[in-house]
Amino acid sequence: MLVDPITSMWSDRLFQATLVVLLLAMIFTSLEYAATRVARAPRRRAAVGAGDGGADAEISDTPDGAEGAPGDGSRTGRTRADRYGRIGISLMILAVVLHAGSIVLRGLATYRWPLGNMYEFTSALCLMAVGAWLVLVRKHPPLRPAGVFVLTPILLLMFITGTVLYAEAAPVVPALQSYWIIIHVTTITLASGMLLVPGVASLLFLMKRNERPAALAAKLPGAEALDRLAYRVTVLAFPLYTFGIITGAVWAEAAWGRFWGWDPKETVAFVAWVLYAAYLHARATAGWRTSRAAWINSAGFATIVFNLFFINMVVAGLHSYAGV
Amino acid sequence: MTSDMTSGVARPPTAPPQPPGSPTGSEPPARRDRFGGVAAFLRNTWRGLTSMRTALVLLFLLALAAMPGALIPQRSLNEFLVDDFYADYPTAAPIIESLGGFEVFASPWFAAIYLLLMISLVGCVLPRSVEYWHSMRAAPVATPRNLTRLPHHAEADSAESPDAVLERTRRLLRGWRRVERSEPGGVTAVSAERGYLRETGNLVFHLSLIGLLLGFAGGKLYGYEGDVIVRADGAEFCNSSILGYDTFRAGLRVDGTDLNEFCVRVDRFDGTWLPNGQPSTFGAQIGYQTGEDLADGVTDWRPGEITVNYPLRTDGDRAYLTGYGYAPEFTVTWPDGQSRTGGIQWRPVDQSGSQLSEGATKFEQPGITDAELRRTTQLAVTGTFAPTGAVDAEGNLASVHPDLRAPTADVNIMRGDLGIDDGRGQSIFTVDQQKIDDGELVTVAEERLGVGDSVTLDDGTVVRFDGVTPWVNLQVGHDPGQIWVLVFSIVMVAGLALSLSVKRRRLWVRIRPVDGGSRIQLGGLARTDRAGYGEEFDRLGSELLDPMDKKDG
Numbered sequence: 001m002l003v004d005p006i007t008s009m010w011s012d013r014l015f016q017a018t019l020v021v022l023l024l025a026m027i028f029t030s031l032e033y034a035a036t037r038v039a040r041a042p043r044r045r046a047a048v049g050a051g052d053g054g055a056d057a058e059i060s061d062t063p064d065g066a067e068g069a070p071g072d073g074s075r076t077g078r079t080r081a082d083r084y085g086r087i088g089i090s091l092m093i094l095a096v097v098l099h100a101g102s103i104v105l106r107g108l109a110t111y112r113w114p115l116g117n118m119y120e121f122t123s124a125l126c127l128m129a130v131g132a133w134l135v136l137v138r139k140h141p142p143l144r145p146a147g148v149f150v151l152t153p154i155l156l157l158m159f160i161t162g163t164v165l166y167a168e169a170a171p172v173v174p175a176l177q178s179y180w181i182i183i184h185v186t187t188i189t190l191a192s193g194m195l196l197v198p199g200v201a202s203l204l205f206l207m208k209r210n211e212r213p214a215a216l217a218a219k220l221p222g223a224e225a226l227d228r229l230a231y232r233v234t235v236l237a238f239p240l241y242t243f244g245i246i247t248g249a250v251w252a253e254a255a256w257g258r259f260w261g262w263d264p265k266e267t268v269a270f271v272a273w274v275l276y277a278a279y280l281h282a283r284a285t286a287g288w289r290t291s292r293a294a295w296i297n298s299a300g301f302a303t304i305v306f307n308l309f310f311i312n313m314v315v316a317g318l319h320s321y322a323g324v
Numbered sequence: 325m326t327s328d329m330t331s332g333v334a335r336p337p338t339a340p341p342q343p344p345g346s347p348t349g350s351e352p353p354a355r356r357d358r359f360g361g362v363a364a365f366l367r368n369t370w371r372g373l374t375s376m377r378t379a380l381v382l383l384f385l386l387a388l389a390a391m392p393g394a395l396i397p398q399r400s401l402n403e404f405l406v407d408d409f410y411a412d413y414p415t416a417a418p419i420i421e422s423l424g425g426f427e428v429f430a431s432p433w434f435a436a437i438y439l440l441l442m443i444s445l446v447g448c449v450l451p452r453s454v455e456y457w458h459s460m461r462a463a464p465v466a467t468p469r470n471l472t473r474l475p476h477h478a479e480a481d482s483a484e485s486p487d488a489v490l491e492r493t494r495r496l497l498r499g500w501r502r503v504e505r506s507e508p509g510g511v512t513a514v515s516a517e518r519g520y521l522r523e524t525g526n527l528v529f530h531l532s533l534i535g536l537l538l539g540f541a542g543g544k545l546y547g548y549e550g551d552v553i554v555r556a557d558g559a560e561f562c563n564s565s566i567l568g569y570d571t572f573r574a575g576l577r578v579d580g581t582d583l584n585e586f587c588v589r590v591d592r593f594d595g596t597w598l599p600n601g602q603p604s605t606f607g608a609q610i611g612y613q614t615g616e617d618l619a620d621g622v623t624d625w626r627p628g629e630i631t632v633n634y635p636l637r638t639d640g641d642r643a644y645l646t647g648y649g650y651a652p653e654f655t656v657t658w659p660d661g662q663s664r665t666g667g668i669q670w671r672p673v674d675q676s677g678s679q680l681s682e683g684a685t686k687f688e689q690p691g692i693t694d695a696e697l698r699r700t701t702q703l704a705v706t707g708t709f710a711p712t713g714a715v716d717a718e719g720n721l722a723s724v725h726p727d728l729r730a731p732t733a734d735v736n737i738m739r740g741d742l743g744i745d746d747g748r749g750q751s752i753f754t755v756d757q758q759k760i761d762d763g764e765l766v767t768v769a770e771e772r773l774g775v776g777d778s779v780t781l782d783d784g785t786v787v788r789f790d791g792v793t794p795w796v797n798l799q800v801g802h803d804p805g806q807i808w809v810l811v812f813s814i815v816m817v818a819g820l821a822l823s824l825s826v827k828r829r830r831l832w833v834r835i836r837p838v839d840g841g842s843r844i845q846l847g848g849l850a851r852t853d854r855a856g857y858g859e860e861f862d863r864l865g866s867e868l869l870d871p872m873d874k875k876d877g
Contacts, residue, residue: 002598171598174606174632235824239817246813255633257549257644257799259806260540262429263401267394271387278383280824285376311394 008109008169014102015123018095019162022130022155025091029148032084036145036219085144089137092130092151099127109169115185116172118312122161124186125308126154128193136197136229143221143229150200180251187244192304194237195276198230199301202294205230209291227290230297231283238276245269256318265319268307275300373440374447382441389437393428396420400427442537449530456523463503467513467832471847474832476861480869483841486512489868493833496868500831507834514833519851525822532819535812543805547575548583553669555651556593556608556794562586563641563800584639584802587613589625593648593794601678601725607631608645608796615639630798640804647672647797649681652733652789654705656687659784664690669795670709671753678723681709684755686742699741704755704765705787707735713774721772731792733773737781740765829857831864844869 078086103124107114114120133150137143172181205226207217220226248266253259260266279296282288312319372378397405406426410417424431471477482489490504493514502516550569554561566572566580574580592609611625615638630636636643653667670683687703710723713732721734741764743756750756759765769787771779778788828851836843846865850857 170602171604173603177605178633180633239821239824242820243817246817249813250810251633253806254635257635257642257646257801258803259809261401262393262398264394267390271390271394274383274387274390278380278387281376281380281383285380288377288380315394 002110002171003169004109004111005169007105011102011105011109011169014098014105015162018099018102019155019158021091021095021098022151022158025088025095026148026151026155028084028088028091029145029151032081032088033145033148033219035079035081035084037081081145085147088147089134089144092134092147096127096130096134099123099130103127106169110171112172112177113182113185115181115189116176117165117167118308119161119165119167121185121189122157122165122308124189125193125196126158126161128190129154129196132194132197132233136233140225140229142225145219146201146204146221146226149204150197153196153200175255178251178255180247180254184244184247184251187240187247191237191241191244192308194233195241195301195304198234198237199298201226201230201233202297205294206291206298209294227294230294234276234279234297238280241273241276245273261318263318264311264315265307268303268311272300272303272307275303370447373444376448379441379444379448382437382444385437386441389434390428392425393434396425396428398426398428400429442534445530445534449527449534452523453527453531456527459523460520464501464515464517464830466505467507467515467834468847471832471834471845474847474849476846476848476850476858476865478846478861478865478869479844481838481841481843482869486510486835486837486842489835489842489844490514493835493868496864497831497833510837512835514835516831516833517829518831519826519828522823522826522828525819525824525826528819529816529823530819532812532816536809536816539805539808539812541805542808543575543803545575545577547801547803547805548578548580549573549802550800551646551797552800553649553795553797554588554590555667555669556590556648556796558589558591560587560589561798562588569800584641585615585618586638586641587618588636588643588798590796590798593796595648595727595794597725597727603677603726605631606645606648610636612636612638612643640802642801644799644801645796646799649679649795649797650709650711650728650731651793651795652683652685652709652731653791653793654685654687654735655788655790656703656705657786657788658689660691662690664688665790666705667790667793668752674723677726679711679726680721680723682707683709683753684751686744686755688744695745698745699764700739702740702742702744703785703787704738704742705735706738706755707733709733709792711792728792728794731775733789735769735771735773735779735787735789736767737769737771737779737787738765739768739781827857827860829860831861833868 103114103120106120110116115124129150133147137147204220205223207213208220208223208226211217248269249259252261252263252266275296279293279300282293282296397409399406409420409426420426424433428434468474472479484492490512494502497514497516500516500518501520502514505513505515507513550563550566550572552561552569562568562585563583564585565583566574572580589611590608591611594605594607594609596604598604608630610628610630612628613622613625617624617626628636630643630645632645635645649669649672651667651669653665655663655665657663664687666685666687668683668685670681670685672679673682674680684704684706687705688698689701689703692698692701708721710721710730710732711727712723712725712729714722714724714730716722721732738755738760741759743750743759743765755765768781769779771777773779773789775789775791778786780786830849830851832847834845834847836845846861846868848857848861848864
């Protein structure tokens with residue numbers, strides 16, 4: 001038996017459920033964002049952004065969400081923003097559970113490690129990114145209001161995964177039948193998913209720092225916090241990414257006869273690696289520490305996304321497998 | 325290029341690049357003769373090259389320069405795609421060619437960037453290693469006079485005696501490198517520093533990166549790679565000279581005279597496919613003789629198997645199964661009763677993996693010595709072969725599955741001068757097109773044959789399609805550098821993880837005796853990036869200050 005169709009069908013359904021739950025989570029995180037009040041606002045009315053007219057009057061009495069000042073007049077003891085944020089986080093946890101279920105069932109349905117094509121890879125990458133964000137929010141709760149900016153690219157990726165990239169559950173070609181798929185692809189997925197967070201955080205940092213667009217920037221966590229977030233996650237993910245590239249080289253030596261051959265995928269992975277190395281160096285170079293470093297980090301993640309889509313789907317190489 | 329994790333607060337690790345031509349000040353103008361100018365220029369160039377800013381720019385250039393290697397077809401990867409590119413962009417292609425765009429990773433400008441980066445790396449890491457050596461022996465720096473000006477500081481009074489506080493400080497700072505200094509007025513200042521492993525990891529990372537690149541370069545110099553097609557019916561191949569190979573890519577220092585000899589005999593090719601034709605498993609049953617066996621005159625073959633992901637590894641060389649195909653076998657029987665059998669490999673032409681193949685199996689009638697006659701009687705069975713034949717809408721032969729389910733050959737039998745006597749080399753897969761154009765080689769029969777079918781030519785010669793033998797493409801690789809690349813890359817990741825996870829930080833404690841106890845001042849400075857030292861400092865501070873100071877609680 002090559003594929004178990006029932007299990008595979010449930011895997012697909014769980015994927016669809018994940019997509020719906022993530023969409024709900026995004027709605028609640030954007031509500032949270034809209035309801036968040038700017039902390040240091042001297043004038044109340046000015047602090048309220050342009051977009052949240054109806055809720056304006058109602059929430060104008062509540063104190064600043066993220067800071068969690070006690071003693072407001074609301075019945076629940078929590079601000080509206082805080083409630084939305086908590087619902088958003090709960091939904092994200094639910095999404096992670098459903099998503100993990102979808103991936104596990106995919107593996108059970110095909111009797112192999114479920115990272116064999118772009119659908120499975122991108123799906124897992126999104127799971128890792130949501131997971132990384134949940135871990136971060138748990139460790140640094142003040143970051144939570146930025147969740148909508150992390151969920152937006154993830155949801156976009158998930159949508160592409162479920163439509164353009166979708167591939168029926170099937171066995172993989174001989175080159176992928178190796179235990180290295182477990183080590184190499186999993187590491188790369190994890191590292192790429194983690195690197196999404198600093199990529200987004202760096203862009204938010206640039207928004208915050210330049211205060212453009214002002215309506216969005218005002219409610220973001222502080223520039224310093226975003227910058228530190230980007231750095232901390234990058235220094236975790238970069239060694240992992242390096243390890244992923246090295247295990248890829250080891251696998252390539254066994255499968256393709258050479259450990260490094262400048263295959264397009266290898267080349268762009270190398271470019272992304274060099275960019276992240278440049279990011280770390282920029283952090284230690286006067287004049288490059290802040291904005292420029294943030295631009296480099298965003299460029300690094302853009303390169304990873306480019307490697308995922310453009311190189312696999314447009315430029316043919318050894319990493320392109322049947323049915324995308 | 326140093327991954328300079330130190331913040332440079334205490335001391336810049338490398339001097340900033342001097343503006344060109346700026347005198348170093350103390351030198352008297354008279355001595356700045358021509359030679360001194362050159363020296364200054366060299367020194368400034370060196371400083372500029374090894375500065376972090378230059379390293380950054382070079383890193384960007386490297387990233388930028390590598391991109392065309394992914395976006396433009398590369399000759400080293402796929403020659404056919406380069407040809408397609410020429411056909412699609414006839415104007416742009418020669419320009420790209422002249423810029424080295426089809427061979428980015430062998431181009432001079434790519435080499436220039438990585439060589440400069442390498443110099444920058446060496447020029448930065450070596451002095452830092454020396455500096456590191458000295459700093460490992462140095463005591464932590466003296467306590468600044470005013471601790472409140474540091475980014476992290478705290479202060480409290482304690483009822484304990486200065487000695488008791490000092491004792492607690494020592495206990496708290498176990499594991500830190502520290503030094504105690506006495507200051508006037510009975511004051512004790514403790515300087516402590518921790519996280520030296522960060523710089524260790526940093527240097528290990530960069531030094532092993534150099535090692536990795538040297539290993540890579542060594543492999544390019546002394547390594548080689550060859551491809552050979554071997555019929556999977558007990559045919560043998562020996563890695564003894566370049567001549568045995570169909571293609572051979574030698575390293576710069578390889579002349580092909582000194583290959584590690586070993587032999588492989590391919591007994592059988594096993595392939596399995598899914599119903600839709602997607603490959604499932606490939607494997608070749610082999611026997612092999614190692615270099616030692618051959619030297620000792622051992623005639624037995626060691627049994628083995630080569631599959632995708634599991635090459636044969638012997639004597640530091642590897643033999644991979646990188647392709648397979650079919651060799652249709654034809655027997656030609658001439659009217660005089662003589663016959664010859666030919667079964668040369670045909671090559672797959674369909675990119676989708678259906679194994680539709682083309683080729684040319686060539687024959688000469690035996691016993692003909694007259695050169696003129698030879699040039700009119702040579703035969704070539706050319707055409708298309710499908711392992712599982714089917715007829716498409718236009719009536720052409722198509723292959724619907726790569727396995728040998730219904731082997732079919734659409735043959736085009738040609739007679740005349742094959743050009744084998746002209747002394748020019750020719751492809752084993754095709755006949756000389758020039759001979760066809762000149763009318764010296766003409767089609768005498770066209771037929772669709774299944775196994776066992778035959779076709780009779782006008783002169784009574786019978787061509788029979790006997791059967792099919794699979795062949796495998798073996799790729800032999802020799803790379804003495806790759807083990808070093810592996811070792812260095814493992815050390816490199818370890819160094820990287822170390823340097824990015826350890827924080828280098830300093831802590832100072834000043835204990836001043838006051839009436840009825842002591843006053844404790846704390847100061848902290850992270851020597852690393854803004855990765856957060858505050859939390860640890862606060863914890864240390866509260867442990868040191870809080871137990872006796874209940875005013876806060």
